[in-house]
């Protein structure tokens with residue numbers, strides 16, 4: 001039954017090959033991956049990391065991330081109370097429960113320290129880079145000024161080893177977001193942290209909040225790193241297998257315990273920070289009421305389980321029963337799991353680490369509706385952009401419309417347009433497609449999102465209002481796919 005549900009959700013293509021839905025399709029291909037995967041940084045490496053400096057010679061017919069249009073849009077958001085943060089990206093040793101690993105993280109912990117502000121605040125964050133590679137910080141899902149978006153070679157120069165970069169922008173929209181580097185495959189190390197923008201007029205009532213970050217882990221285990229993994233995939237293709245799956249930085253042997261009282265209403269904010277894993281999540285003994293996805297409210301919907309692609313977020317409300325309950329997390333298609341614990345009393349261990357809710361009703365974003373106040377007004381698109389996802393597991397040649405990432409290519413839009421992106425997945429794999437700087441609406445009043453799952457050989461239309469000028473990435477949030485070429489740029493024409 002579980003297998004059937006899983007196939008129904010992400011498609012049957014790979015499962016039919018007999019090695020699990022998201023597993024490799026067998027024989028390794030002879031083709032090395034496209035060499036474009038590191039082109040993003042190569043031509044700017046070693047260049048001085050000057051704040052505000054154009055990353056490239058921007059083509060003159062497009063709005064520059066450092067242009068007056070971007071500044072004018074930010075001015076309309078207005079400055080707010082300044083909230084100051086400092087993040088140091090550093091090589092360190094992390095305790096993930098089952099063992100210690102050498103990795104890279106923000107301030108020696110995984111997930112990094114939560115960043116929490118109120119909508120309207122100005123975030124002033126200094127990123128210090130103590131890593132042996134250049135890095136940047138990207139604010140996943142935030143509709144911010146383009147020059148603070150943290151994309152090396154597009155919106156800023158990479159931050160060199162030993163250097164700092166000051167990010168400063170108004171966080172205008174409330175919601176559940178997160179931060180991670182946009183350099184290479186650094187995201188698949190310990191470099192991620194939740195970013196919560198509170199709503200000063202929060203309409204939900206709850207007693208407690210639990211931020212839950214999900215991750216797949218290989219860094220520092222058996223000599224592996226995300227960089228060696230990318231090399232391996234280029235030469236031998238195949239699948240990424242992870243030795244550990246973590247909830248809030250802990251493997252299931254030593255899970256995080258969240259304490260509450262019976263009857264407490266808890267808002268759980270779920271974030272998938274994985275590199276190559278969709279997670280199915282359920283809370284044993286409870287049904288969840290979904291209130292938001294990707295930061296934006298939906299018409300509340302009850303479910304047993306949720307599926308999160310990489311980069312996606314869901315907020316749910318639960319009313320706590322009396323006892324000890326697993327927050328069970330299944331690495332979809334990989335047959336492995338992770339867990340955290342919700343407890344109202346005692347010390348007894350979790351009895352059923354795999355609760356029946358995990359195989360119960362599974363809610364996906366296409367069945368949700370946006371809350372009325374954030375629903376896109378129905379409108380014919382002024383422009384339709386077709387993005388066909390191309391490539392294969394065997395050749396490891398991921399691309400969009402057959403073209404691997406090229407930092408000088410743009411899909412043009414104009415400010416004020418209603419834009420439709422038609423994603424057509426021409427591959428045998430599923431891809432969580434992410435757009436920077438905007439939220440799109442799923443069809444027929446569907447939820448506002450910034451990341452949406454494309455099942456194998458499926459098509460999804462997403463509509464957005466072009467209201468945030470600049471150069472914005474569109475990419476698969478499988479970091480090994482995006483880094484191998486499944487990434488492009490939406491550019492505002494002047």
Ligand code: C2O
Nearest residue numbers: 138140311434473
């Ligand atoms: Cu989570 Cu391009 O980002």
Ligand code: CU
Nearest residue numbers: 431476478481
């Ligand atoms: Cu992908």
